[in-house]
Amino acid sequence: MKVRLEFRGGAELLVNGVTQHTLDLDDNNNKWTVARLLTWIRDNLIQERPELFLQGESVRPGILVLINDTDWELLGELDYQLVENDNVLFISTLHGG
Amino acid sequence: MENWSRERLIEELKKKESENQDLQQKLEKREEDVQAILAKLIQDPTNHHIIPDKHQHPLNHREVARYSRQLILPEFGPEGQRKLSSTSVLIVGCGGLGCPAAIYLAAAGVGRLGLIDYDTVELNNLHRQILHTEGRVGVAKAVSVALSVKALNSHVELVPYEVALTSQVALIIISKYDIVLDCTDNVATRYLLNDACVLGNKPLVSGSALRYEGQLTVYHHNGGPCFRCLHPKPPPPETVTNCSDGGVLGVVPGMIGCLQALEAIKLASGLGTPLSQKLLLFDALQGTFRTVKLRGGKSDCEVCGETPTITKLIDYEQFCGAAATDKEKGVQLLEADKRVTVKEYQDVRMKETPHLLIDVRLPVELEICALTNCINIPLKQLGKPNSIAVIEEKLSSVRTKSIYCVCRRGNDSQLAVKQLESTLSEHGCQIKDIIGGLTAWANKIDPTLPVY
Numbered sequence A: 001m002k003v004r005l006e007f008r009g010g011a012e013l014l015v016n017g018v019t020q021h022t023l024d025l026d027d028n029n030n031k032w033t034v035a036r037l038l039t040w041i042r043d044n045l046i047q048e049r050p051e052l053f054l055q056g057e058s059v060r061p062g063i064l065v066l067i068n069d070t071d072w073e074l075l076g077e078l079d080y081q082l083v084e085n086d087n088v089l090f091i092s093t094l095h096g097g
Numbered sequence B: 001m002e003n004w005s006r007e008r009l010i011e012e013l014k015k016k017e018s019e020n021q022d023l024q025q026k027l028e029k030r031e032e033d034v035q036a037i038l039a040k041l042i043q044d045p046t047n048h049h050i051i052p053d054k055h056q057h058p059l060n061h062r063e064v065a066r067y068s069r070q071l072i073l074p075e076f077g078p079e080g081q082r083k084l085s086s087t088s089v090l091i092v093g094c095g096g097l098g099c100p101a102a103i104y105l106a107a108a109g110v111g112r113l114g115l116i117d118y119d120t121v122e123l124n125n126l127h128r129q130i131l132h133t134e135g136r137v138g139v140a141k142a143v144s145v146a147l148s149v150k151a152l153n154s155h156v157e158l159v160p161y162e163v164a165l166t167s168q169v170a171l172i173i174i175s176k177y178d179i180v181l182d183c184t185d186n187v188a189t190r191y192l193l194n195d196a197c198v199l200g201n202k203p204l205v206s207g208s209a210l211r212y213e214g215q216l217t218v219y220h221h222n223g224g225p226c227f228r229c230l231h232p233k234p235p236p237p238e239t240v241t242n243c244s245d246g247g248v249l250g251v252v253p254g255m256i257g258c259l260q261a262l263e264a265i266k267l268a269s270g271l272g273t274p275l276s277q278k279l280l281l282f283d284a285l286q287g288t289f290r291t292v293k294l295r296g297g298k299s300d301c302e303v304c305g306e307t308p309t310i311t312k313l314i315d316y317e318q319f320c321g322a323a324a325t326d327k328e329k330g331v332q333l334l335e336a337d338k339r340v341t342v343k344e345y346q347d348v349r350m351k352e353t354p355h356l357l358i359d360v361r362l363p364v365e366l367e368i369c370a371l372t373n374c375i376n377i378p379l380k381q382l383g384k385p386n387s388i389a390v391i392e393e394k395l396s397s398v399r400t401k402s403i404y405c406v407c408r409r410g411n412d413s414q415l416a417v418k419q420l421e422s423t424l425s426e427h428g429c430q431i432k433d434i435i436g437g438l439t440a441w442a443n444k445i446d447p448t449l450p451v452y
């Protein structure tokens, strides 16, 4: 199952500055929920200081998650089940001016 | 006191307690007085919230001539113009976002503009804060913006406030305006402004920009979320980057500030669909605008929900664990004997004492300025094996065990010392940092070194 990840607003610094990632997730046995995806990202993409991405089960305060350009809060957050070609955007809220 | 009897001690304690109570009461009275004085002080010159009802009056000849190009837009028209000219907008922050927002609102003919900024103009502001001028470095930003705006449109009523937006003054000031623009530069003020707008029931047009990216949305409007609905908890302070550390291309806040003016004009005139429950993301490098859909207002939000727990403004610096400014604050991580002043380090150089100088900034920063004979290893690379190999090789070729770390202002250099102390622990090195970094070096030793 192909899934696209994007990191913006400074969140890309957690993944070595790379803003776009295309994943091919093996979904033979288990469904891929966002919760599972977050753990996978922590274990496979985050270079250092995983606590700046995940806190407990969820993303740390200050990061918004958008699935196909929609707030994950409207889609079931951690329980949302990913489907082929989903786009998951992690955006760190900016504060500069 | 140790000789006093138990009775005497109890008596003394009672006396102190009663004194305490008196003081407490006096303090409370004082606080009430302060509030009353602030309320008087912050009354704007006209001392009314609603601008005289220009709705009812036809536009005069001057207004028709001046705004003709937007008056002939059917959706806006004279009705939109009348609404706009009877609207007051508060701009919080007269910087990279506030400048373009203020000038476009004034150009379009808004009724009143409030301009808040406690800060003064600095040379390094001018690349993005385009209403300030070289001649106004050192002048209050709120006043500087008012001067530029007045030159463009003398009919807009201008109220500059040279104050920091604090929990004491926020509600009083906001109550005098119809729409609020968040053009600030730090997390604490953003939470403060959000809560104040919810409590004062005003729409909040929020913009932000950093590096090559900008974000824009309208909070607390028409069932949409407030900032707290999206972010109930503040981000860890170390994850927040400001413009002075992260950098920003001037056009980026320029774009977002213009769009904030646009959203305010839409809210004032009833034109189009405001960016509520939507977040606009601008990516300057890709040249893309993208609008994503946000959650609605949360029923369990602490400030705008059904049973709010925040019913008055709190201490936002404490809540966020960060100061309400984007100015650099010096940190002290090392004991004094592991730090040298720039004068002491100058002696080391003059006496040609063998040592290794490691500049821990990014390579792009060394292109701006650097001391001679340093090696460059960015802080993030410092712990890596190849970096350690480079340092070991240098130490043996210079035949020294003395290392000095330097950075821009003397914060990262302290982190560098801590890092090196652990990775080079077996070598018995003496590792120190230079207090105040290259900024202090430029100020005290070599004024030809550029400061950025």
Ligand SMILES: [Zn+2]
Pocket (backbone or CB within 6 Å): B225, B226, B227, B228, B229, B230, B297, B298, B301, B302, B303, B304, B305
């Ligand atoms: Zn809310």
